[in-house]
Amino acid sequence: MITVEEAEKLIAETITDFGAEIVPFELSVGRVLAETIITDRDLPPFNRSSMDGIAISYNVIEKGVKTFKIKAVQAAGDQPVDIDDGEECVEIMTGAALATTVNTVVRYEDVEIQNGYATITTSPIKKGQNIHRQGADKKKGDIILLPGRVVDAAVINSIASVGEAEIRVKRHPRVVIISSGDELVDVAAKPSPYQIRKSNSYTMQAILSSQGITAAMLHIPDDADSTKKNIQQCLHSYDVILLCGGISMGKFDYIPQALKELEVTQVFHKVQQRPGKPFWFGKHDNGVVVFAFPGNPVATFMCMHRYFMPWLQLSNGQTVKPPVYAVLNEDFIFKPQLQYFLQVKLNFNQQGQLLAMPIEGNGSGDFANLADTDAFMELPSEKSEFKMGEVYRIWPFNQLW
Structure with missing residues (x-):
């Protein structure tokens, strides 16, 4: 069993460039x-008015002229209108190009227009005001x-x-999401008292959809031959395989053996973390990368954000954002020597600090709790008591926080 940091490093070594389109x-x-x-x-491609008003030549302002004859009205997109002398002006709209004979714009709010004349009613007027200069941006x-x-x-x-x-x-990688287990039924189906509806695969699909990736989905039964056959086909058709469930120590967890027989090199299996301890990761010689997550919903959700999304962003050449940290807003205790990903609700206090309030659920199967939280706070394995006011890294998954 490896640490979270070791898992992160090993995954980063498999970063793949899928090209461009x-x-x-x-x-x-x-x-x-x-x-x-x-x-x-x-940008802008010409001197443009940044206000609705009148365009004038500033030199007559210095001579005390405040009233101007309106020569024309110019809209944005019109050819610039020149004035013939300094005591003329052009009514000009925001975004319109300025002629070379005018160099200052006075807002409508600062002029009074009557009988074809515009009189400036405020002072001072500054040369070049209300003009967005060509090439200023x-x-x-x-x-x-x-x-x-x-x-x-x-x-x-x-x-x-x-x-x-x-x-x-x-270019996006070709991704397939594979769920497994006879206990899973379709969303529209009525489960027996001992079955549950498929949800993990749709959650993973939604996460990928937020990145513009349309992932294929496949469900395989608890059968060794079927498991091997379906994974083999996917190894020839996709760039990334995301597996959900069937990777622990149960008698019906056939996926690790199938991957071994198909010569998918195991990079690691099991990480010192909760949730998501049984996480399996590997790569085939043809370049296909395999992320095999535990079947528990919270574990799958966390592993997608903590491991797969950073790998995808690096593979895409995406500019990596700096880590986000938050202040723990309540004491918390977690005794097992595992890196713990605590579900938290985020908020800001009046000092601008990002606060993380623990919202502890009922284990890695409590998917309903995810809807009430915003992020996972990563708590180090070498500690068991975490005090209010301490700062730890968070992995946000709710974009509304």
Whole structure:
């Protein structure tokens, strides 16, 4: 049995680059950028008004002129309107390009318009005010996005602004989720008094879906031959196999033996942790990576976030975010010499500290408790008493915290 840190290190040694592909930019949300995005022109591409108001030449302000004849009204997207002399102005809308003959914008709130004239009613007026200068944000050829960035709404905005209709993103691995056990029935089925509905596989599928990955799903019965046959087929069809259940010491846990017979190299089996102690991990010579998680829902859920998601992010070349830590908000005791992943509810106090309140469930089978928590707090195995105010790393799984 190995430590959590050893398991993390061994998994990281199997990081795989699945290549890249070109996709329409509007379909790239959630994907990992695999190219450098540069500007095709200055941003903004012209001197633009940042307010609705009037555009004037500032030099007449210095001469005491406050009333201007309105020459035209210019909307965003219109060709810039030049003034013929300093005592003219142009009514201009936010985003409109400024002509070279004007250099200052006065807000509508600061002028009074009557009979075709605009009079400035406030002071002082500053030369160049309310203008977003050409190239103030980025110059043509500047880098605005680097590979490894997850595409979100803000990134989409930048990509669209520089005219990248198609972009290169990291290719998703082909993933299959395999559940096992005769005690499991379909979600829509009516279970017997001694059966339960499948849930783990759908939970894993949902986690993958949040990363833009559509995973295949397969259920195998408690049968040695069927177990080996189905896993063998998956080893030829997928890049990643996620197994759920059937990896402990039970007489019907056929998966470890099947993996051995199929020459999937066992990297480790069992980790000094709770939940998820029976976690099995290995790799086939053809490059397929196998994560085999315990069947208990909380154990599967924790292992997905603690081990699989970091592996996926590293394989995608994703920029790794720094660890998140929180302050334990209540004393807690856990005596077994195992790394304990405590379910916690997160909140901020008035000092801006991230607080973690323990919400202890009824073991690794208590999946209902997950809906009331936000993260796992990783408590070190060398301690048994954890005091309020101590700081430990957390693994958030609720994005709303």
